[in-house]
Ligand SMILES: [Zn+2]
């Protein structure tokens with residue numbers, strides 16, 4: 001049974017999340033696939049101008065790949081672009097947002113662990129980053145859904161500690177525990193910051209009906225900022241590290257306004 | 258237990274980290290050195306040490322050089338009103354090969370890649386702005402690689418370089434997306450230089 005060799009060559013669709021130069025003209029890529037989770041592969045000679053693959057393996061490109069199994073790393077032998085999210089590429093804030101999205105995808109996915117919803121979310125988000133919708137809303141919605149698709153959906157309706165239904169009041173959002181603590185249970189995570197009523201409402205909206213929110217412009221700036229902070233704290237806590245791409249994203253956003 | 262003596266496996270390991278050298282080649286090179294006279298290994302070891310000791314970054318353009326300012330920066334024949342901005346020293350080599358470009362260079366030592374934690378602070382961008390502020394520069398040619406990171410770096414620099422009297426151009430036309438500048442042939446690069454467009 002185990003003797004049956006896996007095929008030496010296979011085809012898969014993939015989104016290029018990361019890549020670094022290796023050896024003379026190669027690149028080692030981190031790919032997100034629809035049916036086998038994250039994987040790493042080497043693309044040989046791809047930095048040469050004459051390579052027929054290079055344009056199809058640029059960062060944040062969705063391509064169909066032909067891959068040969070290698071001893072240590074699988075080898076990309078053919079690549080054909082399906083979608084390159086061109087509208088996202090022409091603008092620095094959008095490109096930086098894509099970096100942020102890719103970093104979370106990289107952290108939240110695992111090798112050989114298929115997660116089709118996460119892949120579909122990735123594609124939809126990169127498309128939205130090139131669209132004329134609200135960029136902040138796109139990112140918040142992505143954070144919320146990527147958490148949900150990886151088993152970390154925050155609990156926003158019942159207290160994490162005692163289970164009572166959350167009503168407007170002195171509630172807290174605990175990134176450590178992943179949701180809301182009622183006024184009586186604040187001591188379960190004394191570092192958890194309080195959450196305002198408009199911010200909680202926005203979080204719930206993002207969780208249940210992100211498409212219903214056409215834009216965040218009608219929402220008070222403070223609530224938006226609060227939600228952004230809480231979600232980023234939660235994401236960072238989950239990753240056990242800090243998001244490297246946040247700093248640049250904040251910088252280019254500040255430059256623009 | 259390994260049957261390979263430790264000094265041998267150490268050299269093999271070090272050599273196989275070099276680009277284009279796999280474990281097999283590394284092994285062959287190591288055994289070649291082992292068989293050859295010791296003067297040969299000593300000359301090689303010394304040359305490598307010298308490389309690190311006597312090579313510096315040019316204080317003007319940040320290219321790798323054995324004297325600063327480098328040959329290009331100290332050459333009065335070169336046109337100091339133009340600066341071509343590249344990611345890596347090898348890109349300078351590629352552009353010099355065309356024989357078409359007579360201006361100056363500025364080597365960033367990378368491209369902006371937030372996901373890898375490389376922001377503007379990690380690159381020689383402040384140093385480029387300083388050169389521009391000296392007032393002699395009329396054109397900045399952005400020759401970062403034609404890929405997402407290179408384009409993002411060019412966009413970022415274009416924003417920073419909104420200076421009256423300064424033209425910012427991008428060298429991109431004819432360069433295939435995804436490839437590295439250093440591998441472009443002379444004809445392609447010459448065309449890209451000639452056909453550079455203002456941003
Ligand atoms: Zn409670």
Ligand SMILES: [Zn+2]
Pocket residue numbers: 315316317318319320326327328329330331
């Ligand atoms: Zn120099």
